[in-house]
Amino acid sequence: MTSSQAPRAPFGGSVALLGASSALARDLTLSLAAAGAASLQLYVRDIAGSERWLREHHLLDRCALYTYADYGSVPHDAVINFIGAGDPQRVAGMGDAIFDVTRHYDDMVLDGLRRHPQRRYIFMSSGAVYGHSFQLPADTTTPATFPVNALAPQDFYAIAKLVAECRHRALPQLDITDLRVFNYFSRTQDLSARFFICDILRAIRDSATLRTSPDAMRRDFLHPQDFYQMIECVLAAPPGNRVLDCHTLEPVDKLELLEAMQARFGLKYEVAGAAAVVNSTGAKPHYYSLRRDAAKLGYAPEWTSLDGVLSEAAALLSVIPA
Known part of the structure; x- marks a missing residue:
């Protein structure tokens, strides 16, 4: 991690978050609330569950909760669309439904942008x-x-995101930014998800x-x-x-990650044969990007992948009961 970056004034407008109960959205909600400038509107299916989460984090007075049916009735300056499956197991299980879900909520936001072209739209792509x-x-x-000529269900998620990006580029008059997230990890990660990093942490937790x-x-x-x-x-x-394309200071190799998790947390591992891994979007030996377009907007990452994982894993493992 570096600390040479000059402070940036936080966005002071109203921000609507669709899919606000997702782990990524909740992490961002915590960051935005800590910055203290933005007015936050959280759109979710489960109001009661989100109220409990906000209460646990002392944010009930900082965020307004709405159902998706309410979207469009409350003015806002920016909207961030987190709708979509993140867990590979869930992605694989959705099948063709991922197309309808992605299109439905994207249409909802685009309809609002056409009525309010000054509004900013950030779409979580991949x-x-x-x-x-x-x-x-x-x-x-x-x-x-x-x-x-041989599309499989593991392609559907990627194509749904690509179609959304194509639609956005076809609307150059609207303020739309597609953020391609490759991998993300935080202390709030659900360890039941079928990500390789979760497999590592479950092994540490279970002494397996x-x-x-x-x-x-x-x-x-x-890093969050x-x-x-x-x-x-x-914004x-x-x-x-x-x-x-989202990126860190530096990606990490599997063996480097395994050795670091062994040294820091006592991970036990064996490298042999073929592992049972859910490849919801296909096998990708080098799943990261060298594009640095975000630097033009002032983005300068502070964390390497390895430092970020070690820091967040330490926080996560510290709250897991022995």
């Missing part, structure tokens, strides 16, 4: 939009590649031995503070229609 092209990391020239394949894997785990910084950079930037 690095998966690049398709099956991660033998090398993505860069400015990387094309999206999909097996168009993690069994993993020898396949090469390099990942870029975004850098995600918040990215959001603030977009502070001049209006525009753009797409940005």
Whole structure:
């Protein structure tokens, strides 16, 4: 982590968060509330569950809760759309429903933008939009590649996000930023999710031995503070229609991560054979991006992937009962 970055004034307008009960949205809610400038509107399905969460974090007086049916009735300056499955297991189980869900809530936001073109829209996209092209990391020239004659359910999530991005680029007059998140990790991570990092943490928690394949894997785990910084950079930037790839100071290799988790937390692991991993969007040896367009908006990440994972894992594991 570095600390050379000059402080940035937080966004002071009203922000609507769709899918506000997701882990990523909740982490951002905590960051925005801590900054203290924005007025927050949280749109969720489960009002009671979200009220409990807000009460636990002493935020009931800082955030207004609404159902999705209320969206459009309350003015706001910016909207961030977190709707979508994050857990690979859930992505795999949604099948073609991911298209309808993504389109429905995107349409809802776009209808509001057409009526209020000064409104800012941040759409949570994914690095998966690049398709099956991660033998090398993505860069400015990387094309999206999909097996168009043999599409499988694992392609649907990526294509749904790509279609949304295409629709957004077709509306250049509207202020829309698509943020491609590759990997994200925080102390609030649900350890039941089928991510490799969760497999590691469950093994540590349960004093079990993690069994993993020898396949090469390099990942870029975004830290909550850098995600918040990215959001603030977009909200502070001049209006525009753009797409940005999220990134850290440096990605991390699988073996480097395993060795660090062993040294820090006593992880036991074996590298042999093939592991049972849920590849909801396909196998990706180098799932991260070299695009640095966000730097033009002032984004300067403070965390490497490894430092971020070690810091957040320490906080997460400290609250798990022995």
